[in-house]
Amino acid sequence: xxxxxxxxxxxxxxxxxxxxxxxxxxxxxxxxxxxxxxxxxxxxxxxxxxxxxxxxxxxxxxxxxxxxxxxxxxxxxxxxxxxxxxxxxxxxxxxxxxxxxxxxxxxxxxxxxxxxxxxxxxxxxxxxxxxxxxxxxxxxxxxxxxxxxxxxxxxxxxxxxxxxxxxxxxxxxxxxxxxxxxxxxxxxxxxxxxxxxxxxxxxxxxxxxxxxxxxxxxxxxxxxxxxxxxxxxxxxxxxxx
Amino acid sequence: xxxxxxxxxxxxxxxxxxxxxxxxxxxxxxxxxxxxxxxxxxxxxxxxxxxxxxxxxxxxxxxxxxxxxxxxxxxxxxxxxxxxxxxxxxxxxxxxxxxxxxxxxxxxxxxxxxxxxxxxxxxxxxxxxxxxxxxxxxxxxxxxxxxxxxxxx
Numbered sequence: 001x002x003x004x005x006x007x008x009x010x011x012x013x014x015x016x017x018x019x020x021x022x023x024x025x026x027x028x029x030x031x032x033x034x035x036x037x038x039x040x041x042x043x044x045x046x047x048x049x050x051x052x053x054x055x056x057x058x059x060x061x062x063x064x065x066x067x068x069x070x071x072x073x074x075x076x077x078x079x080x081x082x083x084x085x086x087x088x089x090x091x092x093x094x095x096x097x098x099x100x101x102x103x104x105x106x107x108x109x110x111x112x113x114x115x116x117x118x119x120x121x122x123x124x125x126x127x128x129x130x131x132x133x134x135x136x137x138x139x140x141x142x143x144x145x146x147x148x149x150x151x152x153x154x155x156x157x158x159x160x161x162x163x164x165x166x167x168x169x170x171x172x173x174x175x176x177x178x179x180x181x182x183x184x185x186x187x188x189x190x191x192x193x194x195x196x197x198x199x200x201x202x203x204x205x206x207x208x209x210x211x212x213x214x215x216x217x218x219x220x221x222x223x224x225x226x227x228x229x230x231x232x233x234x235x236x237x238x239x240x241x
Numbered sequence: 242x243x244x245x246x247x248x249x250x251x252x253x254x255x256x257x258x259x260x261x262x263x264x265x266x267x268x269x270x271x272x273x274x275x276x277x278x279x280x281x282x283x284x285x286x287x288x289x290x291x292x293x294x295x296x297x298x299x300x301x302x303x304x305x306x307x308x309x310x311x312x313x314x315x316x317x318x319x320x321x322x323x324x325x326x327x328x329x330x331x332x333x334x335x336x337x338x339x340x341x342x343x344x345x346x347x348x349x350x351x352x353x354x355x356x357x358x359x360x361x362x363x364x365x366x367x368x369x370x371x372x373x374x375x376x377x378x379x380x381x382x383x384x385x386x387x388x389x390x391x392x393x394x
Binding site: 045164184197 | 246249250253256257260261264268272275276277278280298332333334335336340343357358359360361362363364365366367368369370371372373
């Protein structure tokens with residue numbers, strides 16, 4: 001893929017594009033927060049509480065997006081054995097876990113005043129919690145082996161298998177009746193969010209995506225460099241012995 | 242693609258297809274347990290023990306809410322059938338007539354005694370002025386207001 005499976009080329013690419021992603025995410029999240037918190041109307045039913053949406057919904061999207069990146073990268077690592085794909089999967093996991101946790105916490109904070117409860121075991125909330133546990137399981141499994149390669153392989157299989165949960169999260173609100181309302185934006189037809197509220201939501205959504213890209217590039221870079229340091233040390237030890 | 246890579250790819254795809262099928266079967270089999278609440282129509286067709294905790298969901302029927310101190314009585318409807326609900330406690334802010342609601346409790350002798358009432362809202366977000374304007378112009382496609390119907394008890 002554009003030669004990016006080559007670690008040296010990836011390092012170059014990350015160094016070149018990283019600052020731009022960082023700049024874009026600062027601008028997008030900054031303007032998204034401005035519109036979301038100050039320059040957008042309150043909801044006709046929910047009042048000011050609706051502003052939680054501008055953090056909750058993008059972090060839910062990113063939780064699922066980061067998992068999908070992790071699953072695709074793991075599949076590529078399993079079939080083609082590109083080391084960079086392994087690094088991408090490994091780097092994506094804590095980021096996705098963070099977004100998923102933000103989604104769960106802000107969801108609870110939104111649920112209490114609107115629904116009257118912090119938490120219910122409906123299909124949407126439960127499948128999102130499972131996503132969080134899949135991330136934790138992936139990270140634990142990847143680190144549980146003395147041999148890093150074997151750990152990466154076992155974790156990659158878990159990532160690919162666990163991807164089955166992503167469409168379940170997405171369609172849980174359509175397949176079963178849930179306390180959580182159905183999709184407002186990612187559905188057929190027009191979004192059922194007023195344009196004045198859709199603007200900050202989309203700004204935050206794109207901003208979260210570029211923020212994720214910034215951190216991912218950063219993590220993959222440090223992973224590649226770490227591998228190189230390890231290889232140099234190993235060569236030194238074997239050279240001396 | 243080398244034969245080994247091709248074999249690994251095929252194995253992965255076959256595994257995924259198998260897994261997807263298995264997940265679909267499991268979810269279909271547990272359909273009844275995954276739903277968060279039953280509708281009043283479900284309740285009418287189901288055998289329910291008096292000591293069984295369950296949830297019902299639907300819209301609060303317009304004009305059916307009677308408050309008496311901390312006890313409130315209302316009807317939950319799915320626009321075909323409705324169920325009488327009695328609840329003692331604090332209602333969530335979003336509880337209003339014509340709005341979605343989920344009640345948890347026990348069903349006996351045609352009366353649902355709720356221990357918890359949760360509000361359910363729809364997926365529409367708009368400023369109040371837009372909602373008013375839509376209602377005025379007759380373009381309102383929001384939550385269907387639950388009006389009493391002939392065949393309801």
